[in-house]
Amino acid sequence: GRIPVRLYLWTVNEDFDDFEDAPVIDNWDKVSYINRPVEIHKEDGKYFSLNDAVKRLLPEYFPESSFGNEGDASINQSAGEEGENSCDPESSSHTVEIAEIKCVRIQGIEPSLEVPFSWVVNNLMNPEYFLHMCVCLKVSEANALQ
Template sequence: MEEEATKYIWEGAIPLQIKLHESEITSFPPPPPLMILGLRIGYLPLLVPPLKAHFSSTLPPGTDNVWFDYKGLPLKWYIPTGVLFDLLCAEPERPWNLTVHFRGSPGDVLTPCEGEESVKWSYINSLKEAAYVINGNCKNVMNMSQADQYDLWQSLLKGNMEGYLKISSKLKLGPFGEDSLPSEESEIVASSRPSRIPVRLYIRSVGEEIVDIEDAPIIDSWDKISYINRPFEIYKEEGGYVSLKQALKSLLPETFNTNSSQEESSTNVKDPNAPDFEDDNAKLRLVRVQGIEPDMDIPFFWLANCLRNPEFYLHICVFISKQPKLR
């Protein structure tokens, strides 16, 4: 089951229709948009070579400084393509219509991207951060041979899951949790396996008056999205592992009140699979992980094992009725 889920993630792609911004078109008629598949686990700057080849005959003179926008919002290049799609398209848009710019990157919004090398080192740094969360150090990543580092990156570029698993297994960063063994053996395994999950949360407020999620207003500023890195400690509740719903309440205490009375009342919800739960601070409207809206009672460790990205972070997009007040 886990292997099938991992394969699903690696094969996941988003159909993109990418047009050149009108201010950079120097030919008539203007070039048609490029239709291309973007890997969910990939990054938009990795699509630049085919885009440049497609639009090269119409670009104005100058030095390339490539960036993308969606309905006017500059897209952060270091966030995986699938996460951007899940977060910004409340109602999934296929193809996803993006605009590419080769000039004038907005330095006040985006950090510069120098092409594939920038993306590679951003990925490696995220891998180091994840290793530190999991093991308390990032020695395994720091000590990778140049050959392994090259092969790991190339496997991500090409969507080669087998090659990636072969190299990443040497890092000893998973799997998380264990519930298929007898209790005594399980305790032994748990003590020698990672127990802290690296999590990246993207919190988007859709407004209190929205009835249907597809009517959520367009995001025109990254200030309207809270971006949080937090580790989650795996633990076992009586009767089973902690659920996604329980994990979210623990990860986002400033958003979801977690006092005991509310925990008790949550057991009386009529539909245990419903994503909505409400308290004094916020109402949860939607949760997406890798394009999936998971059952809120699913074991959190399963999500971390099966739906994490190749840098070992679990990216979770959360849509709420109110903007959280972060401490």
């Protein structure tokens, strides 16, 4: 089924290994949020991981990981303001990822990106049936300015 997700997105230009070493958020306008549903897909016996879900939620940062189905158009339209910033045809043809996932926190927990997304949904979803995820991405200077 479709899982409603509110994703709080923070992009940084600096590299860090531990969340405690992350740059300080000096302005909350740098944190955007996106409301998008995620469809859980299983392919050839592989499970759908948290990493897969984050990449599906952010196709503008992970174009090669985008899943080609009819649901993507409606997902981008429902994203509101952030949907207008989705990738243009030129950037979607690149085969490299534009960003690196530095940190994902859900309910104060940093789960492994390889954990099955179904486990995340069953155990960390809020009572209002939304999954609230905080994601920090490292992007290059050129991509951060777009």
